[in-house]
Amino acid sequence: MSISQANDSKSVAQQMAEAGSFDHRKYKSYAPLALRDRTWPDKQLTKAPIWCSVDLRDGNQALIKPMTVEQKVRMFQLLVKLGFKQIEIGFPSAAQPEFEFARKLIEEDLIPDDVTIQVLTQAREHLIQKTYEALDGVKKAIVHVYNSTSTVQREQTFGMNKDEIARIAVQGAQWVQDYAAKYPQTEWTFQYSPESFTGTEVDYAIDVCNQVIETWNPQATKPVIINLPATVEMSTPNVFADQIEYMCRGLAQRDHVIVSLHTHNDRGCGVAATELGLMAGADRVEGALLGNGERTGNMDTVTLAMNLYSQGIDPELDFSNVQEMIDVCTDVTDLPVHPRHPWVGELVYTAFSGSHQDAIRKSLQYHNEKQLPHWEVAYLPINPADLGRDYEAVVRINSQSGKGGVAHVLERDHGIELPKWMHGHVSKIVQKAAEDAGAELRGPQIKKLFDENFIEVPDGWDLRGYDLSNQDSQTVATFRIEAAEPLELKGRGQGALEALADALSQHYGVTMKVTQFDEHALRQGTDSDAIASVCVTVDGEESVAAYIHEDTTTANLQALLSAVGRAAARVNLTARTAETA
Numbered sequence: 001m002s003i004s005q006a007n008d009s010k011s012v013a014q015q016m017a018e019a020g021s022f023d024h025r026k027y028k029s030y031a032p033l034a035l036r037d038r039t040w041p042d043k044q045l046t047k048a049p050i051w052c053s054v055d056l057r058d059g060n061q062a063l064i065k066p067m068t069v070e071q072k073v074r075m076f077q078l079l080v081k082l083g084f085k086q087i088e089i090g091f092p093s094a095a096q097p098e099f100e101f102a103r104k105l106i107e108e109d110l111i112p113d114d115v116t117i118q119v120l121t122q123a124r125e126h127l128i129q130k131t132y133e134a135l136d137g138v139k140k141a142i143v144h145v146y147n148s149t150s151t152v153q154r155e156q157t158f159g160m161n162k163d164e165i166a167r168i169a170v171q172g173a174q175w176v177q178d179y180a181a182k183y184p185q186t187e188w189t190f191q192y193s194p195e196s197f198t199g200t201e202v203d204y205a206i207d208v209c210n211q212v213i214e215t216w217n218p219q220a221t222k223p224v225i226i227n228l229p230a231t232v233e234m235s236t237p238n239v240f241a242d243q244i245e246y247m248c249r250g251l252a253q254r255d256h257v258i259v260s261l262h263t264h265n266d267r268g269c270g271v272a273a274t275e276l277g278l279m280a281g282a283d284r285v286e287g288a289l290l291g292n293g294e295r296t297g298n299m300d301t302v303t304l305a306m307n308l309y310s311q312g313i314d315p316e317l318d319f320s321n322v323q324e325m326i327d328v329c330t331d332v333t334d335l336p337v338h339p340r341h342p343w344v345g346e347l348v349y350t351a352f353s354g355s356h357q358d359a360i361r362k363s364l365q366y367h368n369e370k371q372l373p374h375w376e377v378a379y380l381p382i383n384p385a386d387l388g389r390d391y392e393a394v395v396r397i398n399s400q401s402g403k404g405g406v407a408h409v410l411e412r413d414h415g416i417e418l419p420k421w422m423h424g425h426v427s428k429i430v431q432k433a434a435e436d437a438g439a440e441l442r443g444p445q446i447k448k449l450f451d452e453n454f455i456e457v458p459d460g461w462d463l464r465g466y467d468l469s470n471q472d473s474q475t476v477a478t479f480r481i482e483a484a485e486p487l488e489l490k491g492r493g494q495g496a497l498e499a500l501a502d503a504l505s506q507h508y509g510v511t512m513k514v515t516q517f518d519e520h521a522l523r524q525g526t527d528s529d530a531i532a533s534v535c536v537t538v539d540g541e542e543s544v545a546a547y548i549h550e551d552t553t554t555a556n557l558q559a560l561l562s563a564v565g566r567a568a569a570r571v572n573l574t575a576r577t578a579e580t581a
């Protein structure tokens with residue numbers, strides 16, 4: 001008997017008993033909804049949805065260690081600061097800290113006037129009663145009642161048929177309404193979730209939701225919220241979008257119903273499903289910061305908001321201080337943020353690889369020079385500074401990096417703008433050091449390598465002074481050099497640099513040619529400091545050096561002298577004459 005035949009004849013229970021059987025045939029594919037006249041694929045998102053944070057409920061119920069009341073207050077205050085106007089604060093009938101937290105917010109008047117708190121309850125009377133007790137005295141609140149409607153839960157958890165499950169929903173909705181009437185001073189909004197909606201036959205989901213809507217009888221001034229959860233993400237986002245479009249068409253009193261989405265991320269598409277669901281007609285979304293929540297988490301509100309932001313849409317949430325948000329979240333959830341987390345991870349604006357760095361550097365320069373009206377920079381979907389991130393993270397150097405990246409770091413961190421011909425010389429040194437270290441090199445290490453290999457004056461090659469004059473439209477010069485014995489050399493040429501090359505050629509009896517030269521002001525440091533870079537060939541041997549000085553002629557001459565001095569380590573330079581002072 002083949003393995004395949006063996007598996008086909010086994011029940012799921014038998015297969016489960018066989019530990020370690022990685023066999024896809026025990027799973028079946030989802031059945032897509034045949035919505036032929038779907039309209040959502042042609043829609044575009046143009047505005048932010050109504051946001052509801054579920055950090056303090058769905059996020060909290062998934063933590064190893066649920067938040068304390070104090071931690072919940074901290075998270076609540078962060079959510080308010082970020083701009084959430086609807087915040088599900090918990091499941092007050094579930095546990096004492098949940099109840100106490102609701103009481104604290106109300107009694108200590110911690111809820112801003114423009115923020116509505118929301119609470120979750122099962123459709124069970126004693127839990128609903130306790131929920132209202134927790135909310136006594138609140139100005140306004142959303143009471144969110146749910147029951148599970150999927151085939152699996154109907155059959156396996158509840159052992160009930162469709163009508164019986166619908167009756168739980170309607171009875172729950174009725175209790176929610178009845179208890180609300182006991183607290184007339186509060187402005188109540190009701191919300192219903194057919195939990196495990198994506199595993200529910202869509203016509204049945206419409207039927208249950210419409211019975212709840214009929215119970216609550218919403219008005220224009222008193223809408224209800226129907227929240228459609230992908231309690232477990234079971235399909236590709238397009239299937240979810242079809243389900244949402246179908247629901248939006250089938251829900252009664254649609255004008256008085258706010259359609260809300262609550263996706264989870266089991267297949268890694270929680271945000272994508274929400275985006276398509278919004279295109280399919282939903283008005284509101286529930287989610288958690290950084291995607292905290294049951295299993296793989298809830299839809300990540302940071303990612304969705306930043307996706308909108310990066311399309312030029314006001315997300316109506318403020319992530320300008322992303323570090324503060326990360327600090328509070330990691331602290332209260334005790335969960336780390338992945339370095340590649342969309343938009344906010346430590347590495348998401350960082351390029352280590354040479355070609356990316358080169359493109360980023362050129363593109364940023366182009367962007368600044370042309371003053372483009374919109375952000376269009378290679379490899380950087382948004383300006384990291386918008387999130388309070390600095391540019392240091394954008395280009396980081398290791399052995400995968402190229403010359404553009406090294407030049408970028410010297411420019412960015414030290415205001416040293418190198419001429420293009422020098423990029424390769426510097427990056428060769430940096431790359432070798434990175435390879436030897438087998439690690440990243442940070443800005444100060446790169447500057448040190450640059451100083452040691454290009455700026456520092458080799459022993460015995462210090463320029464002590466010079467006199468320049470003009471003769472027959474040529475520069476005639478005397479140079480004083482601090483060597484083992486002080487030298488005074490004379491030379492002539494087109495300018496001071498050529499005159500020095502001439503003086504050194506004569507002195508050492510070698511051919512010397514300045515092949516590259518550049519001089520310009522430093523972008524950092526004193527106003528007058530200039531950096532000069534020189535490439536010289538000494539008897540065919542190429543040597544490069546640079547020097548920084550407030551006097552540009554001194555910078556040029558010392559750069560040349562240093563380059564020759566560095567060549568002297570490789571070429572035998574012996575004085576031909578004895579022109580000592």
Ligand SMILES: CC(=O)SCCNC(=O)CCNC(=O)[C@H](O)C(C)(C)COP(=O)(O)OP(=O)(O)OC[C@H]1O[C@@H](n2cnc3c(N)ncnc32)[C@H](O)[C@@H]1OP(=O)(O)O
Nearest residue numbers: 061091093094095122123124146147148157158168195231
């Ligand atoms: C997808 C989601 O995130 S849903 C939210 C989940 N969050 C939580 O559960 C966190 C808080 N929950 C709790 O602390 C507890 O579950 C409580 C306090 C709410 C209830 O506690 P208990 O009654 O002791 O236990 P439990 O939740 O297991 O109750 C199960 C019973 O409720 C019924 N039930 C479960 N959900 C619902 C519901 N939404 N509406 C009506 N009845 C429900 C079950 O059928 C079961 O009935 P049975 O006793 O006849 O078998």
Ligand SMILES: CC(C)C(=O)C(=O)O
Nearest residue numbers: 146193195196229231
């Ligand atoms: C309570 C409901 C909305 C829920 O969290 C879910 O279905 O995921």
Ligand SMILES: [Mg+2]
Nearest residue numbers: 058231262294
């Ligand atoms: Mg959930």
